[in-house]
Amino acid sequence: MSAIGKNSKAGTASPGPLQLPLGIRLNDECRFENYHISEANQPLLDALLDASPPDLLYICSQPQQGLSHLLQALCHQQSQQPDQGAAFYLPMGECLELGPELLEGVSQLGLLCIDDLQLIAGNAAWETALFNAFNEIHDSHTRLVIGARDRAAELQLSLPDLQSRLQLAPLYQLQTLNDEDKKQLLQLRARARGMNLSPAVAAYILARTERSLTALIKVLDALDASSLAHQRPLTIPLVRDTMAW
DSSP states (O other), rough: OOOSSSSSSOOOOOOOOOOTTOOOOTTTOOGGGGGOOGGGHHHHHHHHHHHSOEEEEEEETTSSHHHHHHHHHHHHHTTGGGGOOOEEEEEEEHHHHGOOGGGGGGOSEEEEEEEOOOGTTTHHHHHHHHHHHHHHHHSSSOEEEEEESOGGGOOOOOOOHHHHHHSSSEEOOOOOOHHHHHHHHHHHHHHHHOOOHHHHHHHHHOOOOOHHHHHHHHHHHHHHHHHHHHTTTSHHHHHHHHOOO
């Protein structure tokens, strides 16, 4: 049974032509192949890749834990299965000012991923549009995956019916990677760039830089450029020289 109910108190939007937001593009590097899934996050990955997934899935995550990567990876995978319908990624940080009309016609999609949902809290137009989108896709094959900083129960929404709908969704918490996971992530991303990053060099990097995923990838970007420019392998001396550690 779908977690999305049929009754609407905010009005029902009739399906219209889908309006894709200009300038919103998937990051080509955000794919499952270069995302390290820790043991703690395996249940989330299983839910995302389930052959018979729920209509609605809610993922809670703190900043820089890779949630945007996962949502885009899911869209990339969907795009490789055209018979399953189109995928649409809505990062609310970029879409909020474009207008809630972006949600019109979502029943035409196979997958809709909304990122940073907490940003619509208190915005009546967007809250109503999302509530109406629930009703529009109820009898369609559209799958809705939502990512947010806060749990649905903690969102400061002004539309109670929307809050109730969101709280019915299966909830997953994206868990923070531990140090060993971050080393493996660095090695995975290095291999994707054609570089060999040994466990010792990965540990050296992790011990000397900020441990957020964003900071680690920036270090890898710098090392990639330096290794190419100087035609040197990824060693501790190269890391030390490049990063001035």
